[in-house]
Each structure stands twice: as C-alpha cells, then as structure tokens.
Amino acid sequence: MTTTPPDVIRCAYAELIVSDLKASREFYVDILGLVVTYEDDEAVYLRAFEEYLHHSLIIRKGAEPALSVLAYRVRSEAELDVAEAYYRELGVQVRRVPKGTTRGIGEAVRVVDPLGFPIEFFYEAEHVERFTQRYDVHGPGALSRLDHFNVNTPDVPAARKYYEGLGFRVSEDIVDDEGTVYAAWMFRKPTVHDVALTGGAGPRLHHIAFATHERHQILHICDHLGAVRKSDQIERGPGRHGVSNAFYLYVRDPDGHRIEIYTHDYYTGDPDNPVISWDVHDNQRRDWWGNPVVPSWYTEASRVLDLDGKLQPVEERTETKEMDVTIGADGFSYTRTDDTARGFKLGEQV
Numbered sequence: 090m091t092t093t094p095p096d097v098i099r100c101a102y103a104e105l106i107v108s109d110l111k112a113s114r115e116f117y118v119d120i121l122g123l124v125v126t127y128e129d130d131e132a133v134y135l136r137a138f139e140e141y142l143h144h145s146l147i148i149r150k151g152a153e154p155a156l157s158v159l160a161y162r163v164r165s166e167a168e169l170d171v172a173e174a175y176y177r178e179l180g181v182q183v184r185r186v187p188k189g190t191t192r193g194i195g196e197a198v199r200v201v202d203p204l205g206f207p208i209e210f211f212y213e214a215e216h217v218e219r220f221t222q223r224y225d226v227h228g229p230g231a232l233s234r235l236d237h238f239n240v241n242t243p244d245v246p247a248a249r250k251y252y253e254g255l256g257f258r259v260s261e262d263i264v265d266d267e268g269t270v271y272a273a274w275m276f277r278k279p280t281v282h283d284v285a286l287t288g289g290a291g292p293r294l295h296h297i298a299f300a301t302h303e304r305h306q307i308l309h310i311c312d313h314l315g316a317v318r319k320s321d322q323i324e325r326g327p328g329r330h331g332v333s334n335a336f337y338l339y340v341r342d343p344d345g346h347r348i349e350i351y352t353h354d355y356y357t358g359d360p361d362n363p364v365i366s367w368d369v370h371d372n373q374r375r376d377w378w379g380n381p382v383v384p385s386w387y388t389e390a391s392r393v394l395d396l397d398g399k400l401q402p403v404e405e406r407t408e409t410k411e412m413d414v415t416i417g418a419d420g421f422s423y424t425r426t427d428d429t430a431r432g433f434k435l436g437e438q439v
C-alpha cells in the first residue's frame with residue numbers, strides 16, 4: 090500500500106435491516122431504551138443517552154434481515170479523500186455518497202472492505218440533544234453509547250492485518266499452542282475494541298455492542314425481558330468476560346440480530362498497552378466465572394449486504410473452530426493449567 094489509511098476515530102453507527110419495524114422498535118426502544126432521533130414508515134434512527142450525533146443505530150424495514158452498513162467516524166472531512174484513495178488502491182468497490190444519503194450524516198465514502206463487509210467512513214453529522222444528564226428520561230436500563238462491532242470472518246490473521254493497516258491495534262486475542270488464532274479484539278478509541286474479529290464463516294455480523302455505565306442497568310434489562318415474558322431473547326449472560334473484563338449480556342432482536350450490552354472494560358490508550366493472549370482451552374477466557382458459551386453464540390450471526398443491498402456470499406472457516414475444541418465430548422477446557430490431577434474440565438456442556 091502506498092497511500093495512507095483514513096484516520097479512524099471510532100466505530101460510530103450501524104444499519105440493520107429488520108423484517109417487522111414495529112416489533113423491532115419495541116425491542117430497541119421499549120426494552121433497550123434507545124432514544125428515537127427520527128422515524129418514518131421505513132426506518133427508525135436511534136441513539137444512546139451520551140450520544141450527540143444523529144444516530145448510532147438505524148433499523149430499516151426490509152425483506153431480508155441483514156447488516157447493511159458498519160460506519161466508522163473519521164477525524165475530519167478531509168479524511169474522506171484519503172479513504173477513497175486508500176480503498177481504490179485496495180481494488181475494492183468504492184462509492185462516494187452525498188450529504189444526506191443517510192439522514193443526519195454528511196458526505197461519506199462507502200466500500201465493501203477486503204473482508205466483504207459494507208463499511209462507511211464519514212465525519213460530518215447532525216448534532217442532536219445529548220441526554221447525558223437527562224435522568225428524567227433515562228430508564229433503569231439506560232445505554233450510554235455504542236461500544237463495538239463484532240464480525241465473523243474465516244481468516245482472523247488476515248483480518249487482523251487488514252485492520253492493522255487501518256491503524257487499529259490489538260488489545261487481546263485467543264490462540265492455541267499450534268498458532269491458530271480464534272479471535273482478536275482491535276481498537277482505535279482507547280478501550281478494548283471498536284471491532285472484534287471472531288473466527289467463523291463470514292462475512293457475517295456477530296453483534297453490535299452498546300455500553301452502560303453500571304452493571305445494574307444490564308440486570309434491569311434481564312428483569313425487563315422476564316417481565317414481558319421475552320426471556321427467550323436472552324442468549325448468553327449476564328456474566329463477566331475473561332477477554333475485556335467486561336460485564337456482559339447478549340440479547341437477540343426479533344430477527345435474531347445479536348446485541349451485546351457491555352460495561353466495565355478498561356483503558357488501552359498508551360502506546361505500550363500490553364496485548365493479552367488467551368489460550369483457547371482456558372475455560373475462563375469467554376466467561377470469567379467459567380459459565381458455558383451456548384452453541385448458538387458460536388454458530389449464529391447476521392448476513393451482510395453489498396452496496397447494492399444484495400446478500401454477500403459467506404465463506405466457511407477452514408481452520409479449527411473454537412466450538413470444536415472447547416465444547417462437548419470432543420472439546421475440553423481447564424480452569425487451572427496445572428490441574429492435571431483432575432484432568433481437563435469438560436468445556437461448555439451442551
């Protein structure tokens with residue numbers, strides 16, 4: 090690459106295609122408590138309480154539930170030219186879209202990145218009221234901001250190299266002693282990640298995560314789902330992650346799109362931030378308390394669209410899959426590395 094990469098600040102918004110806008114609005118607004126910035130018959134533009142840009146999530150009515158864009162904010166309008174040149178040199182599909190193509194967003198550059206994901210780079214965006222201290226409208230499950238994207242991609246080292254080319258750094262990863270890389274967490278903003286690369290068939294969206302300030306907000310969302318008899322939308326957690334140290338919950342929206350609610354990871358902003366590598370057989374890597382990872386969390390994810398709204402084909406992972414080495418009769422994981430006397434604890438039970 091001769092051209093410099095665009096200066097990405099952070100993950101900024103996503104657009105999900107949903108089959109029933111009303112049902113999805115109930116999930117994202119009535120249960121998760123996101124704020125509606127604007128809505129019409131086609132789409133709802135949502136933001137979390139600390140956010141002052143127009144939206145961080147769009148849910149848009151469509152026949153095929155899928156991800157239609159993951160957007161990163163760049164440091165200035167000038168970075169759009171940089172992004173356009175960078176991706177043209179990569180030889181991928183690149184499109185310049187005028188201001189207002191997406192309500193509330195200025196001029197942008199859209200690409201299908203080398204991993205097959207629909208990605209947008211933008212700077213200018215409409216400012217709206219920031220509800221940081223509007224405690225009169227915060228619910229008990231108040232979400233503060235969008236925190237990260239997690240994507241399924243078959244070749245994690247190749248994806249890591251691509252994102253390193255964009256100036257992202259690795260905070261943590263999951264590996265085995267043969268050198269297979271199962272997942273990596275990468276950041277531009279000084280937290281654990283803006284994007285996580287999860288080995289698996291891809292391009293697929295694994296989840297979008299919103300942060301809360303307090304664990305009790307996550308617990309309230311669980312209680313709320315129970316109260317409306319929608320506990321089946323709780324997929325995994327609440328729990329404490331090993332990787333990232335965050336307290337977490339995964340819920341599935343009416344179309345099965347996965348949303349993580351996440352709090353309490355850590356600062357990564359110094360140049361010498363140490364990378365944490367986890368052994369794939371460490372049973373506390375994904376859940377610090379050793380709770381099992383449900384198989385659907387490894388196998389299910391959302392399809393993604395190209396820039397014309399067509400489903401991207403999915404490529405299977407060829408390297409060993411994490412689920413195969415840590416779940417069920419063939420899989421195994423340990424709690425204490427020297428615990429040979431009692432052998433390996435069977436990994437996540439299925």
Ligand SMILES: O=S(=O)(O)c1ccc(O)c(O)c1
Binds near residue numbers: 285298349376
């Ligand atoms: O399950 S992991 O502890 O690996 C994990 C860590 C951080 C995340 O954001 C996540 O989705 C999953």
Ligand SMILES: [Fe+2]
Binds near residue numbers: 239285296298349351
């Ligand atoms: Fe996550």
